[in-house]
Amino acid sequence: MLFSLTDDDLAFREEVRAFLAEHLPPEWRGVSEMSSRPDRALIAEWIRRLAAQGWLTTGWPRRYAGRALTVTQRYLLDVELANARAPLLPNMELKMVAPLIARFGSEAQQDYYLPRILSGEDIWAQGFSEPEAGSDLASLRTTATRVDDGYVIDGRKIWTTNAHIATQFFCLARTDRDAVKPQRGISMFLLPMTTPGISVRPIRTIDGRHHFNEVFLDQVHVPSTALLGEENKGWNYAKALLENERLGIADVQPTRVLLSQVATVVALAREYDRPGFYRRLAQLEIDLESLEFLEFRAFENARLGTERGYEPSLLKLLGARVRQELLILGREALGTLAEAQSSPHAPRHASGAGEHFVNDSLFYRAMSIYGGSSEIQRELIARTVFSQGREF
């Protein structure tokens, strides 16, 4: 038993387990660990099944809220889903966009977008970064100019994950060029990807897959109802979103699944390599154990209002490190087999795994860059400590 759980928590866990036994088909287990991305229709159906239980809408407006899960229960749900190797849920829609619209959106925006997220039919892309605005996001240059019936958006966004398959787009654009601080002149907009004037250029990454895109916004005309919340408050919403993102961004449960995959590969490594690999695996599992508890406590502290302020940065920093090191260990343990991706002569344990570890170990270099790079996180931690003067 990991936690001393209340009777309610135990009952909830039993409920989740019973649900998984009945509603998670065996052939869906492990689909997210395969080299190819799982089928969108399958993910949509999986979201619908979980939504039907009321488990995905904690914190949503009352008319949508299925069940108000406690922090512990949400944690238990994540753990059980990971243990059952359930298809990974899309964080962008469920953990970022939905809470954002639930908190800051108008009733009309909520009524339109939230059900579409719960039915799995919408895929969202986030238009924040620009060629000249990466870590220094506030210097973004995309503009939204007021016209009679709304706004005209002009600019370029880059590193836009999933823009090539997305149905919806949310982006930051400058609405006041003369604001005292650049942060105060930015607004956030929600618009369909099919809006005229939007074009998408794919950017291939070194893992050989297609995640990123460049998005061009050329005289994109949107109605005033596309504005999220108030004009020039976009930076606050983005900050709330990134905070939200950062608490979950350590993405701990998938890392737990990854650890067991790496353990399988290490167990099959050449004998003289094994002790060294096990030592590294042990170190990473120790880090992961601490990460899990730090994450759990961060959610607790956020609920109780007792956070120190730098918790999300700790999680992000450590979460990226553990994920990256595990992928490298998996790649190394496979040795040259890692490169023999699709060789028919590759042993069974290596087939698929090789592609997975090589490609992901390359792609997840991104984890210490996106959502605030590790350097930004370190600076945030130090600054918070130095400015608060609170004792350890």
Next chain:
Amino acid sequence: MAFSFSEDQDMFRDTLRRSLADQPRHGDVPTDPRDWRMAQMGALADLGVFAALLPETTGGLGLGPVEAMIIGEELGRAVLATPLIDTVALTGLLLIHAEQPGQHCDLLTGIIEGRVIGAFAGDAVLDPQSGFVTRQLGGSWRVTGTAPVVTFAPVAETIVLVGTVAGDTDSLAIFAVPADRVAHAVPFWTIDDLPAASIVLQDADLGQPFAVGAAAAAALAQGWDIALLMQAAELNGLMATLLNQTASHLRLRKQFGVSLSSFQALQHRFAEMVLAYQQSLALTHKAAWLFDAGSATEHGPLLWAMAAQAGQASRQIGHEAIQMHGAMGLTEELIVGPAVKRIVALEPRLGRAQFHVDRYASFLSSKAA
């Protein structure tokens, strides 16, 4: 939620922190280690620190792992090197497993009152190849071997001695020996200014062990695990003090006309110290709470994870604290120097960080096999 401190535990912590802050840290160090006396023993006994973990049947308070952790952490914060772990966890808690309860009544009372110090010669727990070999010979047991560093041996009333049973390295025998029956070589000082001695035994007749085999394992499962937990907690407390001291130094110290805390190289390294500390604290808290819930299978490996992280983090934070203080960090004048010396001395006593990582690694590989 079970992962929080009770009101009583918070009060206990506050009382300890306040009282320990008032204690003078430096006493006069005598020339001869045998003359070492800890000025704060009486005060610690009055605070219930020695009674806390011993069962109520022996006159103790019967508190558990969470309180053990709180005590350890507060002693660390105060940078107070005490014989608590050796006396309570590795002597008292082991002795309550003696075959005849009541046998060690006086000793336990002495411990609770802060009059009696225990020492622990237990290298065999870490490595059956080192430490003592014991052999049953008719009605008595003979013990051979060397324990190079037994902290508190020169001032202890009783020495708890662990050896492997000859011909069966998986089996341990634990003896409680009056200190004057164990001839030891010249006493010396450890680097954290504690008295210590080597114990060298050649076919010595130590009477009967108080626990052998399964009974010894059961005794160690309590005492040793509590000791590990207290040690990690003490390291956490030392780290907290070093972090507080270093943060305030970086804020106040100016060079090139600006505060050191404005330099990015230092900010980033400081952030890594915070992360290492928070990881250690997280593992220690989790281990203590699981231990408290009586979940032996879960807390075992978690204790190794905790010990590994506490060891690594404390070394990192200690060395970085010195670096960031500059030459002042090398002196005895700030708290940094003594805290780092305590870390360096304490960290390997129950197995170095690398030892615990390795143990965790063999646990993982045996799980896979």
